[in-house]
Amino acid sequence: MVACATVMKSLLLAAIVAVLTGHGSAAEKFGNCCTKVSGKEMTEPILSYKLQFRSGHCVNAVIFQTETGWNCVQFNAPWVKAKIRELQLGARTTS
Template sequence: MPRVMAWTSRLITIAVLIALMGCFTGAQANYRRPTRVGVSCCKEVSGGRIPASIKLMGYKHQNALSPCVDAIIFYTEKEKLCSDPKAPWIKNRLNGLKKIVD
């Protein structure tokens, strides 16, 4: 009988060690280093009116969070235009445009 108990005790110890190793290696596998994220935002704005000849596809309001500034980003087919949200012509230009959500 003592041999059976010793054998069972060893099996339990081995099983616990294997389970602990699985926990530690599983925790390391779930850890991912953060990726580099480039800051792509308006760092300055223009108060100048966007000509009516430029076709706008949509817009997004960008909140100020350094280095980004408070801005309305207008999207055209080829580029993004950073405008001052306090400019008087902004409200009229936003009418009919689709708000873009990232």
């Protein structure tokens, strides 16, 4: 019985860690918004983006979607405006 309780506690801890580490290597997320951002340039291909504005615990961010998930990035990171422009031009040529 004690071994079963230990296993259950270990599984619960593993589940909590998995949820807290979240999705996306460049960001920390809380629920459905970014609570921290990164300024590091992404090397993975970006599929789309959306803007997030500060509200409650959410911070200003550009959220880039990649094949592996969503990444929260600083609005003012030097490479971000160029990447958004590139995505917008790509969307216009495919429309």
